[in-house]
Amino acid sequence: MTDSERTDPFGRAIRDFHHGEQTDPLWCVDGDERLEHPIEQFYFDGRPEAVYETLDDDGLDAPLLDLGAGAGRDVLRFQERYDGPVVGLEPSHYLVETMRDRGVDRAVEGDMFALRESFDQNQFRAVYAHGTQLGLARPPHRLREFLADLAFVTTDDAVAVLDNYDPETEGFRDLLGHRPDPTPGVGYRVLHFEYEDDVGETLLFRPFTPDVLREACAGAAWTVEEVRYSNDHHYEAVLATA
Known part of the structure; x- marks a missing residue:
């Protein structure tokens, strides 16, 4: 296996699990500490x-964009629920491959923090992101840029449901x-993933409170x-276009 093929332990491990070929645990690592990622x-x-049902009540509907769709668990359910296109976005080509193999109709390889590179203006009526990757949009500037891009690819009556960790909690x-x-x-969290002898890039999360999100939305059409x-430290925020 070449070095270019061994740069995504996270995606590879999930792909291997799907095919019944996972050889080692997927580890979430910080220094000498490590936890098996479930x-x-x-x-x-x-x-x-x-x-x-709660997401239905929030107003999710197609056309819908799932950011950081993983192996397509939620995308597959959205495809069943909504009459229209549902797109799963992932930066990992292993996960895009896995989504397609599992029956996701539209799996796109791309960066959730560069939405204009992958999608047209006003393309989606709803956006969903589950997995706390929103914490990678380090506030204030990158978060405002992300929200502006989100407004660009969505309609004037769009809704977005985004999750994050609250850094001001014990949890x-x-x-x-x-x-x-x-x-x-604003909080600070650093980790990386390891699978077999493959070590992923260091991820720097800056999770933020709902109040920080509200301040960023004020200037970004949401x-x-x-x-x-x-639970005490994980929240979902429902956004609507302003």
């Missing part, structure tokens, strides 16, 4: 119907990779309509 639970196990401070951060409303917590 592939089956996070990317393949079904979610309760109530989760999707966040217990997560692997947590670092102290004096910035009000409003935060609702915030709901699934």
